[in-house]
Amino acid sequence: MTQKPDTPAEPTIVNSWNEWDPLRHVIVGRADDCHIPPEEPALDAKVPENSDMRGQWGRRPQEMIDRGNELLDNFADMLVKRGVRVDRPDSIDHSLPATTPDFHTESQFGCMPPRDVLLTVGSEMLEATMSYRCRWFEYLNYRPLMQRYFNEDPNFRHESAPKPRLTDADYHPDYLSDKIGVEKRLQWAEEKFFVTTEEEPLFDAADVLRFGRDLVVQHGFTTNLKGIEWLRRHFPDHRVHTVNFPGDPYPIHIDATFTPLRPGLILNNPQRRLPEEQRKMYNDNGWEIVDAAQPAHNAPPPLCYSSTWLSMNVLVLDPKTVCVEKSEVYQAEQMDKLGMNVVEVELRDAYAFGGGLHCCTADVYREGDCEDYFP
Ligand code: ABU
DSSP: OOOOTTOOSSOOOOBBOBSSSOEEEEEEOOOTTOEEOOOOHHHHHHSOTTOTTTTOOEEOOHHHHHHHHHHHHHHHHHHHHTTOEEEOOOOOOTTSOEEOSSOEESOOOOSOOHHHHEEEEBTEEEEOOOSOGGGTTGGGGGHHHHHHHHHHOTTOEEEEOOOOOOOGGGBOGGGGOSOOOHHHHHHHHHTTOOSBOSSSOOOOGGGEEEEBTEEEEEOSSSOOHHHHHHHHHHOTTSEEEEEOOTTOSSOOOGGGTEEEEETTEEEEOTTSOOOGGGOHHHHHTTOEEEEOOOOSOSSOOTTOOSOGGGGGOOEEEETTEEEEETTOHHHHHHHHHTTOEEEEEOOGGGGGGTOSTTTTEEEEEESSOOOBSOO
16 A cells, blocks of 8 residues: 555655655656647647547546556555655646636646656755646646645745746747658757747756756757756756757657666667767766667557657666666666666556656655766
């Protein structure tokens, strides 16, 4: 059984500076009431032309929700057994439309995955702006937890980035066609021409990786340059680095592309290599960037937005231990060779709800302090 939220065994501490220090407290998402939202500009840009999701929307099938929840509950229980405190969000009604003075969309998304919405930096949890209209209210799934942390940890800083207006001016109309094709998309990615414009700051929390004093942020569909500039001004004691991965025709979220495992070691998606000119800080400080193993699957599961590269979307429990999806045998084998102990976790049938083991969690507390890994 997952630990009851009102009986914490230890005092609540919000503190996490990187992706690998020993994990002590985490949020795991839920598949409850997840929807496929109706068409909208930023969401459509991520859906491949041949996807089974094109043209359909509504509540996801109940049997898929039940199976997703079963896997997420098992994952949460495994973490609890390993001594990690686990909290879960309270699902809002995602069938309700999202309406503001600036836009209207008929339904919302879900309370998966938390990593997209919540960015933990030290004792702060920051709600991202998001860039999909259907995800504008998603932070509400996590507000009961934010309120609890605020009551229980006197040092907790609950922050929310400025809510964007998400008018049509936020999206390049060129991306509205459903006949763009991968070649054109790759050319646009190379030119850094993404679906979101520079109308206002936009970012998803899952575009950010934390390396102590350094934050590495992917510029792509869900995070624009103004969003990165906003993060730079918001975290004045950090160095904020913009990265691009030109081989990705659908660039959202950095965590199936660039995966730090421990100080000095990062996995990089071999189809989305970090350009040479962006590698200097790693090279200068003796970090190794190795190609991730190939995914075990050649297609994502049904009704899934993500690519097969969720194979490398792993959750590091400490610098020697990593959770890898059970069917991703090549990724597990590579982790073993890299000296990591692998914890197998079955999650593939929950991928459709928004991602893998890293995506479906958000850090609350990892041991350790803010280190400078790139002095
Ligand atoms: N949320 C991570 C998805 C990235 C990918 O589709 O490769």
